[in-house]
Amino acid sequence: MIPNTRQLAETVAASLNALFGLALNSLCALCGKRSSAAICPGCVSTFERLESACCPKCGRPKFAPGSSDHARTIYCGECEERRIDRRKRWYFDRAVSLFLYEGRMREAILTLKYRRRFRIADVLGALFAQYFPHRLICESVEASSEFNVVIPVPLHISRLMEREFNQAAILARYVAEAMSLRVSYEVLERTRATAPQWTLTSIQQKIENVKGAFKVRRPKAIKDAKILLIDDIFTRGATANECAKTLMKAGAGSVVVGALSTPHLGHDTPGAAYESVEQRP
Ligand SMILES: [Zn+2]
Ligand SMILES: [Zn+2]
DSSP, rough: OOHHHHHHHHHHHHHHHHHHHHHHHTBTTTOBBSSSSSSSHHHHHOOOOSSSSOOTTTOOOOSSSOOOOOOSSSOOOOHHHHHHHHHHOSSSSSEEEESSSSSSHHHHHHHHHHHHHHHHHHHHHHHHHHHHHHHHHHHHHOOOGGGGGEEEEEOHHHHHHHHHHHHHHHHHHHHHHHHTTOSSSSSSSOSSSOOOOOOOHHHHHHHHHTTOOEESSSHHHHHHHEEEEEEEEEEHHHHHHHHHHHHHHHTTTEEEEEEEEETTOOOOOOOHHHHHHHHHO
């Protein structure tokens, strides 16, 4: 049978898509060099792991790059302020991040989220699983066996349908497997679609944006539980804190936040990088 023009066009389009997909799959999503992995080893080697001089409460690097100001306080300025003013308190015990949200790491997260290069998720998930449990031990956070459950920061259903995946859930799955813990994807729900936090400038706007946006579906499931709450970025902590507040008010025993990355204090505008990624060809 001779195919008609439409069938022929569809066959050609499918072949081109397959070829294009193959070509993309053999290139590093960040530098464009030939690579069998979604991110080449060269790019991965530039990811900066956080090791010391981080605030023991929020986990962010305490000092601005190049700063010689080795402050005498244990906590960063914001955590000191939150300790004094109870209305601003953190509801989590600790937040611990693995990488600095800079350079190729920032690019990787933004490329995954906004250009939807799904294969990046597996590279980031595997790195998180490989290094994060050790980072918790180095930070003297409870031994992994003491956590009862891993919970990812949820997306609103409308955002999930638009993006087709929740990067926090992928990270949670990887790290939970490495730590032999179970993940609960359903217990914490985002009931309201909120503006992306990076579009807002002040911490107050970010706090208001997520206020009351989460709900615990089955409080019994987290009663007295020690929870490891997972997200991709810990920026000003407004989202993680609102989740922790919702979980604690629903009866959780404690919440530790685990994030793949965090920026330097004062570098709080991931959106700027988002624009630069969006503009790339
Ligand atoms: Zn690369
Ligand atoms: Zn802090």
